[in-house]
Amino acid sequence: MFETVLPAIWPYERAMIDLILGYLTIGVVNGSFYALLSLGLAVIFGQLNVLNMAHGAFYMMGAFVAWAAARYLGLTYLVTLALAPLCVAGVGIVLERVLLRRTYGLDPLYGFMLTFGCSLVIQGAFQSRFGSTGLPFAAPDWLSGGFELGFLFFPTYRLWVVGVALCACGLVWLFVNRTRAGVILRASSENAAITAALGIRVPRVFAVTFALGAGLAGLAGVLAGPIYQVSPLMGADILLVVFAIIVIGGMGSIGGTIASSYGLAIIESFTQALVPQASSLVIFVLMCVVLLLRPQGLFGIATIRGHEFPAARLPCVSSNEGATGVTKLRSALGPLLAAAAVLALPTIFYPFYLMKMFCLAMFAASFNFLIGFAGLVSFGQAAMFGTAAYLTAYAAKEWLLAPELSICVGVGAAIVLGLAMGALAIRRRGIYQAMITLAIAQMAYFLYVQSPFTHGEDGIQSVPRGLLFGLIDLRDDMNVYWVCASAMFAVFFGLRRLLSSPFGMLVVAIRDNERRAVSLGYDVKRYQLAAFGVASFCAGLAGSLSAIVFQLATLSGVHWGLSGEAVLMALIGSIGTLSGPLVGAAVLVTMQQFLAPFGAWVQIIQGVVFVVCVLVFRDGLVVRAQIALSAIRRRMTGLSLAAMKQATARSL
């Protein structure tokens, strides 16, 4: 039977088979990188409960170490292949021992933020040293060329990559499942405290695990060097794809992680063949589908792992009902003072500086509202900001809509996107929400990169400002300033009012104890979704206004870097306080203003600020100021120093 079939292949079909096998090859090669990276991430997450945002930086470092070792030390390829993962693992151990260790007692989000800061520092450092362009890194001669397999030319180096990656995955599997060290690893990822109580030096286990994960990323980096170019940013975008893969696969088993990496890479490369524009989106789309059908992931086990903040940090939320005259006066004092400040500020500062600050403050408020008041994690707020900015800019420039209408278009689109993102994100909890929102935002980013209407790298420029409500001429900068200031007013006092409403109190109650809220008969998911809607409104308004203010909408508005800035601002200001985002925005904008002459160093310094904030300044400026104020007040009322210390300790 086969004899009759084989000769019947026509040249056309022959070419088809070649093509299919060719794309399969690409898929398997990419799958090898995904597998090494996701395996490392999953091992670290399983053990340390930290989503390692520096994983992409480790991958990049692996490639750079190999490149530098070959270039400056003249080492041969095989030596660098062994050396680079070891070096990266060494960096990993230092990072874990010196920095990450300090976040273990805290919410996993702090580990996430810390590694995010580290990745900014590492990437920034490499960027300022080597620039952003790729450096060539050739495969050794004995791996160049390829096999003619009769029907297909298979480059030797790619075969080598697949072989090495599969060997590494197999060794990790054997290590975890067949050795005593693996038993310790599995035990301490199940229950670290009890493992320690059985005499295992758990801190050492953590360090080794982190080194293992980092080493795998480094290995992926060396292998990737000759295929892609070696560049400081090579790890940034691949990491988000790997997050999506992990969400799809679930982190239940090593085999599952590896299988989903290869499977998804193959799907991605066939999409490349059929619908090239969709190839960068397909994994993210699949992630959404999997979240809808099987939220715990294909190979995952459903677990409930919430994230909690220390109770003292949660702001006091109370309704104004039954307020006495004095407290009513006091609550009216805030807006009055703020209004005075808004009037006075432009006399001192440049209006554009203030407008940027107001926009970023609203943007940070959206992240802060979700994480601090609703207990939801969204590291994809830039998607809403950027969507609103693009649509407002487009509506104003191409449809010639009035500013108020184009703002409505932008904010409306942001809310729709935010609700969609929220609907998917609330299907998982904690750090998974972080991954999902990051991945969805990245999907939006790719969409805008490819859509012609955004004009790619140029962005939508010279957006007309027009007449607001047909009355206010926005061509005057001061008028725009008043509009921005009133929008920020509306957002901050609106949020304050919202939080003292029954809806707001319920949102906070769900944050504090979701199960209790469910058992009281509330449809928790609906409230969480509404919280996403509120946050999207804030982020969208910020984005729309920024398009009007700067007459510009660019890709940087949808980039994950901006989402990171929202986190940083909220953290500096104090997560879970209403005024925190404003303070954080003021600090960040000022910092960027002063650091502008330093070029690439801005990113490094921003990363260092991130790390320092997570390690020693978690409670943020607003809470610190409150503590200091209450301490002064106590001293003035003559309370003893001991009582004050106790109060400080409690509120920390």
Next chain:
Amino acid sequence: MIASADPVISMADVRAWYGDSQVLFGAALDLYQGEVVGLVGRNGAGKTTILRAIMGLLPRQCGSIRLWGRCASGMPAYDRVRLGIGYCPEERAIFASLTVAENLQLPPSIRGVDTPHDEIVALFPNLARRWRHLGGQLSGGEQQMLAIARILRAGARTLLLDEPTEGLAPIIVRQIEDALIELKRRGYTVLLVEQNLDFVLHLADRVVAVDDGAIVENLSTRSDQDVRNRLAGHLAL
């Protein structure tokens, strides 16, 4: 009783907190080589917290804990284990995703005094049949036996057992009792938290009552009835 002069575990004025709420208010207890001490008290009196304080598993504690005369403050749990203490928590904390064999393989052997495999099988014959099963598939009694076997395997000579008979069938309770009697005969030191007073009185040399985070009674078990009468007030029996 083969009590020697220096206590194995000596705690004095130990205070401990979970978050903002204080649980131990100056607990003091001495445990001597080779004795079995029962720790009794109402729910929430602080029995488990005393064991966790000895292991160094509490978020915040102060006061003095000495193990074999060595000051243990600030010492991590894994180093305390290496001095020869084994802790068996109330929830047993068997690793559900590890097999019985792997659960026993986990603890490091300390100073070459780990209990050999054969002795563990002799002590808990039930486990031998379940060697390849996952921890999560075991019955409550088997999990309890495995939890005790696990700390013996690590070479512990002083055992802190938190309610080893809780929720178990009488026949299993008897097996565990037999195993503990055997361990006592071999000179192990045991601090036993129990709700089941009969079980304690049968095994222990001494009963210590805990109430409101402090030790309130310290009774020899020579006269059962006397002990029962004295404890009645604290246990609200």
